[in-house]
Amino acid sequence: MGKNDSTKTGRISSDAVKARTGKGWAEWFSVLDKAGARQMPHREIAVLLNKKHGLSGWWAQMVTVGYEQARGLRAKHQKPEGYEISVSRTLAAPVRSAFRAWNDAPLRRRWLDRPVEIRKATPGKSLRITWADRKTSLSVNLYAKGAGKCQVVVQHSKLPDAKAAQRMKTEWARRLDRLQSLVEA
Secondary structure, three states, X not given: OOOOXXXXXXXXXXXXXXXXXXXXXXXXHHHHHHOOHHHOOHHHHHHHHHHOOOOOHHHHXXXXXXXXXXXOOOOOOEEOOEEEEEEEEEEOOOHHHHHHHHHOHHHHHOOOOOOOEEEEEEOOOEEEEEOOOOXXXXXXXXXXXXXXXXXXXXXXXXXXXXXXXXHHHHHHHHHHHHHHHHHHO
16 A cells, blocks of 8 residues: 555544544545645644544544554554553453453563563553653453463554554564463463
């Protein structure tokens, strides 16, 4: 897909956008170009789409991000506060086992080779964590997937650049493999 491809932006087709917003990608890109959105910050574009064009908050954000990516104003994984990646694994273990592997410090040290600070933990559901660098954050969500199975989704945010985002995506794949080995043993 090219930078100015307006049939599909990200994972959303132009037809899907049109069905929900009344305009396809090419039409939204034209509207935003005419409004001078290339020079606007993200928030201002989203507010314009919401207030002037009546898009819901969610669709205003989706169209804004699609526009920014298509126009080269935002890279893949880039958010206003830095870069964010997401990696997930489905484990042959119950949610409580995966949660314990994250929340219990001695157990966590067996698979995660970095010190972290757990800011908030909701048993069997989620954890909010400050990463070892003390600058970036993790959001860990756990989902039951039937008898004795669960999905672990790690979002690592506030990464400084695209290179760091790609490095952490690879690192989290490796770390989740180690977690999987531990909880499935």
